[in-house]
Amino acid sequence: MEPYHFTQVAVAALRKLYPEQLADSSFDNTGLLVEAPDRPIICRKSVLLTTDLTSAVADEAINRRSSLIVAYHPIIFRPLKALSLQDTQQKTILRLVQEGISVYSPHTAVDAAPGGLNDWLADIVTGEESEVVTSPSTRTIIKPIKNAPPPGFEGAGYGRIVHFDTPQALGAIVKRITKGLKAQNGLSVAVPQSTPPSLKSQIPITTVGICAGSGGSILNGLEVDLLFTGELSHHEALAAIEANRAVITAGHSNTERRFLERRLKDRLLDGILQELELIVPPVDPLQDIVVFASMVDRDPYEIVRLEDKDWK
Numbered sequence: 001m002e003p004y005h006f007t008q009v010a011v012a013a014l015r016k017l018y019p020e021q022l023a024d025s026s027f028d029n030t031g032l033l034v035e036a037p038d039r040p041i042i043c044r045k046s047v048l049l050t051t052d053l054t055s056a057v058a059d060e061a062i063n064r065r066s067s068l069i070v071a072y073h074p075i076i077f078r079p080l081k082a083l084s085l086q087d088t089q090q091k092t093i094l095r096l097v098q099e100g101i102s103v104y105s106p107h108t109a110v111d112a113a114p115g116g117l118n119d120w121l122a123d124i125v126t127g128e129e130s131e132v133v134t135s136p137s138t139r140t141i142i143k144p145i146k147n148a149p150p151p152g153f154e155g156a157g158y159g160r161i162v163h164f165d166t167p168q169a170l171g172a173i174v175k176r177i178t179k180g181l182k183a184q185n186g187l188s189v190a191v192p193q194s195t196p197p198s199l200k201s202q203i204p205i206t207t208v209g210i211c212a213g214s215g216g217s218i219l220n221g222l223e224v225d226l227l228f229t230g231e232l233s234h235h236e237a238l239a240a241i242e243a244n245r246a247v248i249t250a251g252h253s254n255t256e257r258r259f260l261e262r263r264l265k266d267r268l269l270d271g272i273l274q275e276l277e278l279i280v281p282p283v284d285p286l287q288d289i290v291v292f293a294s295m296v297d298r299d300p301y302e303i304v305r306l307e308d309k310d311w312k
Contacts, residue, residue, distance in 0.1 A: 005038050006045045006289075007068050007102045009279075013271030014070065018109040018116065019150045024158065028108045029074045034093055039100030047268065049260040050294040051253045053103065057294050058092045062099050064292075069096070070268070072256055074105035110264075112145055112156045117212045117259050122160045124180030125173060125208050125228060129262075135166040142209065142218055159211040159218040170226065170246055171201030173208070177228065181250055181258055185303040190237050190247040203246055212255045230255040253299045261293040 011032055023030040046066040050057045053071040061069050075089060083090045096103060110116045119139075123129040126137045142159030149156045170191070178187060191200050207224040209215075215229025216236045227240055230252035240247050269291045304311050 006040070007036075007038065009275045010047055010068050010268070010272055011102075011104055013268060013275050014104055014106060016275075017267055017271055018106045018113050019153060020106075020109055021147060021150055022109040022112040022145055022153060022156050023106075024108045024112075024145075029077050030105050030107050030109055032102065032104050033074055033076045034096060034101075034103035036097045036100045036102045044290070045288060046290045046292070047272075048292060048294055049264055049268075050297040051257045051260065052297060053092065054297070055088060055092050056296045058096055058101075060294055060296050061096070061101055066101055069101060069103045070260075070264075071103055071105050072107060072110065072260070073253075074107055075103060108158065110259075111212055112158050114153060114155050115263075117256060118158070118160045118210055120259050120263055121180075121210050121212060121228065121255060122162050122208075124176055125162050125210065126164075127176055129180050130176065134172070135164045135168060137162050137164045139163070142211070142222065159209065159215070161222070161224060162208040162210065164206050164208075167204035167206045169201060170203040170205055173205055173226065173228075174201070174248065177248060177250065181254055183250055183254060188247075188249045190241050192241045192244050192246070205246070213252050251299050251301065257297065257299070265291050265293055 020031050044065045044067065046064055047068045047070060048057070048061045048064065048066045049070050051072045053069060053073070053075040057069070057071075075093065080090065083094055085091045085094065093103075111118055120129065122139050127133045140161045140163070141155065141157035142161060144157040170189075174187060174189060177183065189200075191203060195203065203225075205225045208226045208228055209219045209222040209224040211218040211229045213230045215227065216232050219227045219229060219232075220236065224245065226246045226248065228248045231249050232240070232247060237247050237249075269289065272289060272291070306312075
């Protein structure tokens with residue numbers, strides 16, 4: 001039997017999980033962005049998942065001898081006119097190609113897919129992620145995708161609105177999000193300025209608008225009690241609280257990163273094994289296939305406290 005190309009198998013699995021037709025092609029750049037020559041002697045059947053593809057993440061992939069990096073955010077977002085070692089982004093791409101490591105970015109296809117990133121955030125808000133549901137709820141899409149979705153992906157779209165049957169205290173939702181995202185440094189919360197301090201945590205929430213990453217364009221003008229996203233601009237947040245809405249932001253990539261570990265890792269591994277079963281003659285799936293989330297990928301910002309020993 002001729003050797004199969006592991007990267008091609010992994011990419012086929014990704015495209016079935018999150019078809020590229022779901023992505024917002026008006027601005028996004030998704031799919032196989034870097035296709036490196038197959039180097040099975042150097043690379044293992046290993047996939048590294050990351051939110052951002054930094055030089056540190058590239059080092060990690062090289063050290064782990066991965067064949068493929070799945071970078072949620074596309075490392076190539078705008079057209080490149082050259083590939084130079086003087087540019088850090090381009091240098092990372094060249095190093096990965098040299099090491100036989102390809103790069104795939106699903107980005108907004110993951111956002112739009114049913115059961116994808118925004119649905120996972122909705123599960124956190126409702127308590128379904130932690131299996132502690134205090135009120136029945138329904139959810140709807142904020143912005144459907146422009147084109148007809150592929151079969152099996154009906155209902156795909158960007159952003160979600162959660163409708164609770166029973167109002168939830170803002171403080172309870174803050175706790176769910178903090179736990180679900182492992183937001184050890186807390187969240188940024190904005191409430192209408194007329195709210196007495198002692199009543200902030202008790203603001204009743206019946207509807208929540210949700211968007212991973214930068215939610216301004218999706219959540220703008222939404223008639224809900226609470227906006228939950230990675231980031232809003234200063235003026236977007238002011239407009240929201242002036243309209244008597246509350247806002248929770250967790251940091252752009254902090255609304256995305258844990259999804260890789262909690263959902264994508266196992267789904268992709270299962271998808272790869274299913275793809276291997278389609279190969280004729282079949283490939284023994286009991287081999288060293290590894291899908292793992294990066295250990296060095298992190299939000300570029302950190303909260304600095306003067307008492308922290310690293311900053312004294």
